[in-house]
Amino acid sequence: MEAAAVTSPQDIFRPNWTYFTFFSESREGLAMPIVETLVLSLIFVVSLLGNICAITLLARKKRLVTANCFVLNLFCADLLFISTIPFILATRWSGAWSLGDFCCHMLFYVVSLSGCVTISSLAAVSLERMVCIMRLHQASSCDAKAVAGGLLGIWGFSALTALPLCVFFRVTTQPANGKDFQVCTMIWPSVAAEIVWDVLFVVLDFLIPGLSIVIGYTKIFKVTKETRRNLTMSTAYVESQQLLVSQKDYKLFRTLLVLMCSFFLMWSPIVITVLLILVRNFKQDFQISSTFFFWIMTFTFANSALNPILYNVSDVRHKWWQVICCRLSDKKMDSSDTTVPKNEKEQPDLAIIAK
Numbered sequence: 001m002e003a004a005a006v007t008s009p010q011d012i013f014r015p016n017w018t019y020f021t022f023f024s025e026s027r028e029g030l031a032m033p034i035v036e037t038l039v040l041s042l043i044f045v046v047s048l049l050g051n052i053c054a055i056t057l058l059a060r061k062k063r064l065v066t067a068n069c070f071v072l073n074l075f076c077a078d079l080l081f082i083s084t085i086p087f088i089l090a091t092r093w094s095g096a097w098s099l100g101d102f103c104c105h106m107l108f109y110v111v112s113l114s115g116c117v118t119i120s121s122l123a124a125v126s127l128e129r130m131v132c133i134m135r136l137h138q139a140s141s142c143d144a145k146a147v148a149g150g151l152l153g154i155w156g157f158s159a160l161t162a163l164p165l166c167v168f169f170r171v172t173t174q175p176a177n178g179k180d181f182q183v184c185t186m187i188w189p190s191v192a193a194e195i196v197w198d199v200l201f202v203v204l205d206f207l208i209p210g211l212s213i214v215i216g217y218t219k220i221f222k223v224t225k226e227t228r229r230n231l232t233m234s235t236a237y238v239e240s241q242q243l244l245v246s247q248k249d250y251k252l253f254r255t256l257l258v259l260m261c262s263f264f265l266m267w268s269p270i271v272i273t274v275l276l277i278l279v280r281n282f283k284q285d286f287q288i289s290s291t292f293f294f295w296i297m298t299f300t301f302a303n304s305a306l307n308p309i310l311y312n313v314s315d316v317r318h319k320w321w322q323v324i325c326c327r328l329s330d331k332k333m334d335s336s337d338t339t340v341p342k343n344e345k346e347q348p349d350l351a352i353i354a355k
Contacts, residue, residue, distance in 0.1 A: 018174050019185040020277050022108070023091040023297075025290035026176045032291070033093050040298055044085045047305040051075045054308035067128045069147045071311060073154065074121040078304035081114035085301065092294065097184040101171050104184035109166035115267060115300075116158030116205045118307075122260060123209040124150055126216030161205050164197050191281050198278050206271055213260050259310045266303035269296050 055075050058068050087099060087107055097104065168188055173180045188194040273288065273296050280286050 019172065019183065019187065020280060020288065020293075021181075021183040021290050022185060022293060023088050023290060024095065024097045024181070024183040024185075025092070026095050026181055036092050036294065036298075037089055040085055040089055040301065043298065043301050043305055044082050047078060047082045047301070050305055050308040051078045054311065066143055066147055067125050070121045070124040070128065070150065073151055074118055074125075075308060077114045077117035077121065078307055080110060081118070082301060082304050084110050088294075088297070091184075096182040097171055098182070099184075104169055104171045105166050107184070108169050108186075109162055111297075112162040112165050112201075113158050116162055117154055119206065119209045119213075119263060119267075120154040120158060122263060123212045123216075124154065126213045126220075126260075130216040130219050158205070161201060194278060194281065198275060202271060202275070206267075210264060217257065217260070259307065262303060262306050262310060266300055266306075270300045 058072050169186050171184050173182050
């Protein structure tokens with residue numbers, strides 16, 4: 001069924017206006033669709049296996065702390081994110097949009113929702129760890145009420161801020177190569193509304209969570225560094241244990257730092273591209289191709305494959321293949337959960353920086 005053409009302020013004041021087509025593109029040949037399918041399918045498989053393995057490893061831990069619950073949420077958001085890949089590939093193969101109105105409303109909404117949940121989960125982890133360090137106690141077992149409230153807030157906030165994508169993405173037709181071409185695109189009631197939403201979305205869902213992450217881990221690093229410097233022990237054995245715990249602590253912070261940096265590195269291009277699409281509203285001769293947009297999104301999708309690898313590389317890297325082969329033992333999981341030796345339970349100051 002043909003989609004009806006939608007009238008917007010751009011159509012009225014600019015008769016030759018064409019909307020950005022996002023993943024829809026009229027082209028010939030099979031070479032590019034095959035390459036795109038291979039690359040995106042590889043990312044899909046690696047991300048699917050990696051996130052499932054990471055979720056399995058964390059879920060099977062006998063001592064699940066609050067921070068790990070938010071990390072689990074991050075992996076679930078990654079799985080939701082890559083669930084859009086089959087629909088993107090279908091559109092790249094068909095050229096025109098053929099998935100109907102519902103998929104058009106939901107596709108970019110799910111993409112945006114997943115990204116918001118991911119960065120919000122990272123911010124929640126940094127906040128939880130900062131509070132834990134500042135209160136001078138070890139990470140406690142999972143607080144069901146706190147976790148439920150945090151997860152509800154993350155998903156609710158993300159769903160609300162991304163809602164305009166669900167409302168204003170719709171199917172329309174526009175000319176391409178001398179014929180009508182069906183596309184799924186965003187049609188705002190006014191350019192001013194698009195500007196306001198773009199700015200608010202970038203600030204609320206990207207800059208503020210990112211700033212909170214930077215502040216949180218900066219404080220954690222400073223407290224940890226000062227604690228290491230001020231700790232004084234009486235025996236050479238305890239001093240060696242202090243050094244061992246410090247190395248583990250720095251390894252943990254290094255992993256989380258890499259995780260944060262990889263998110264900003266791999267999500268920044270798509271945020272910049274969205275802002276460039278906004279610039280296109282004022283300069284019709286400023287063109288961005290759908291192929292360029294696809295490869296930017298592909299780069300962003302790769303972050304979902306990296307997240308579980310980067311987070312688990314320092315803690316459970318030897319257990320990945322055991323999970324895949326279904327041979328993960330509870331005894332070995334216990335050993336990976338314990339980062340502080342038993343004889344250090346009598347050293348409360350030292351335990352502060354061990355988890």
